[in-house]
Amino acid sequence: MPPVIDIQGISKTYKGGLQALKTVDLQIGKGEIFALLGPNGAGKTTLISIICGIVTPSTGTVIADGHDIQSDYRRARSRIGLVPQELTTDAFETVIATVTFSRGLFGKAPNPGFVEKVLRDLSLWEKRNDKIMTLSGGMKRRVMIAKALSHEPDILFLDEPTAGVDVELRRDMWELVRRLRESGVTIILTTHYIEEAEEMADRVGVILKGELILVEEKTALMKKLGKKTLTLNLQDPLASLPPELGEWDLTLRAEGNELEYVFDSNAERTGVPSLLRRLSDLGFAFKDLNTRQSSLEDIFVSLVHRDTGASVQGVGA
Numbered sequence: 217m218p219p220v221i222d223i224q225g226i227s228k229t230y231k232g233g234l235q236a237l238k239t240v241d242l243q244i245g246k247g248e249i250f251a252l253l254g255p256n257g258a259g260k261t262t263l264i265s266i267i268c269g270i271v272t273p274s275t276g277t278v279i280a281d282g283h284d285i286q287s288d289y290r291r292a293r294s295r296i297g298l299v300p301q302e303l304t305t306d307a308f309e310t311v312i313a314t315v316t317f318s319r320g321l322f323g324k325a326p327n328p329g330f331v332e333k334v335l336r337d338l339s340l341w342e343k344r345n346d347k348i349m350t351l352s353g354g355m356k357r358r359v360m361i362a363k364a365l366s367h368e369p370d371i372l373f374l375d376e377p378t379a380g381v382d383v384e385l386r387r388d389m390w391e392l393v394r395r396l397r398e399s400g401v402t403i404i405l406t407t408h409y410i411e412e413a414e415e416m417a418d419r420v421g422v423i424l425k426g427e428l429i430l431v432e433e434k435t436a437l438m439k440k441l442g443k444k445t446l447t448l449n450l451q452d453p454l455a456s457l458p459p460e461l462g463e464w465d466l467t468l469r470a471e472g473n474e475l476e477y478v479f480d481s482n483a484e485r486t487g488v489p490s491l492l493r494r495l496s497d498l499g500f501a502f503k504d505l506n507t508r509q510s511s512l513e514d515i516f517v518s519l520v521h522r523d524t525g526a527s528v529q530g531v532g533a
């Protein structure tokens with residue numbers, strides 16, 4: 217099946233010379249949930265804006281649902297719904313008028329039944345006659361999604377969909393995204409909440425300094441790069457790491473009360489049994505132990521560190 221979005225050789229240098237995107241090639245399949253991760257300023261919004269035809273690329277082509285976003289803009293754009301990062305709504309209009317008007321902008325015939333369904337799906341029906349300025353921030357964000365869905369797009373972009381919304385609304389949005397995917401909509405989202413990508417995405421792309429450094433199935437990524445951490449709660453605290461334990465990658469935490477060992481869970485020899493044996497030989501007793509699989513966030517942070525040597529800002533819940 218051909219991809220629903222085909223990005224070939226896209227790059228962007230803004231006026232003034234800043235290269236926001238190096239050459240990006242990416243194909244996204246129909247019905248996929250694709251999460252684009254990256255620190256602030258990595259180029260996520262630039263890439264989304266190019267795919268949606270809002271920013272002109274310096275090189276390359278984007279085909280959305282069979283239509284070239286530049287030479288066949290209107291048809292390509294009509295297939296796409298975009299929920300931008302910024303809340304941009306007509307504050308004095310009612311919810312229903314705004315969403316109905318958005319549909320008209322794409323040349324779609326009026327369909328009050330469809331608008332009602334969108335508003336009900338987003339729990340906005342009760343608020344349909346309220347002016348947007350009177351709504352809470354979370355409700356306004358729902359209105360942005362309703363606007364983006366008003367013309368029945370089959371590709372939906374969500375740029376930081378849950379930034380600044382409470383946990384309950386975030387869960388509601390995840391549920392909505394899943395329902396949309398079940399109805400065949402392809403979803404591309406950018407997020408700073410890695411938990412969001414971990415929860416929902418089929419595939420993950422990591423963008424750093426304008427470069428797409430990795431695109432991978434989420435489960436494969438977590439399996440491949442995932443590490444495990446073994447934590448031992450010591451009976452008696454240690455002042456420092458004994459040199460006899462030098463062959464293991466250990467860290468002393470909690471004022472010497474916890475010994476942490478990070479290991480590759482896919483490796484043939486994890487080093488766990490030999491570590492436990494050595495501890496016992498040395499007479500170090502422990503009260504408890506547990507292991508934890510690394511999260512997508514751990515993986516992301518280590519990737520960013522590896523590539524930039526810098527700390528990651530603005531990442532994480």
Ligand SMILES: Nc1ncnc2c1ncn2[C@@H]1O[C@H](COP(=O)(O)OP(=O)(O)OP(=O)(O)O)[C@@H](O)[C@H]1O
Nearest residue numbers: 230231234236254255256257258259260261262263
């Ligand atoms: N219109 C513009 N003119 C010049 N430079 C721009 C413009 N828009 C973005 N940039 C620059 O391009 C780079 C990428 O920005 P972009 O907004 O795409 O990043 P982002 O990954 O979406 O970041 P964030 O997570 O902060 O939203 C940044 O250095 C930004 O300052």
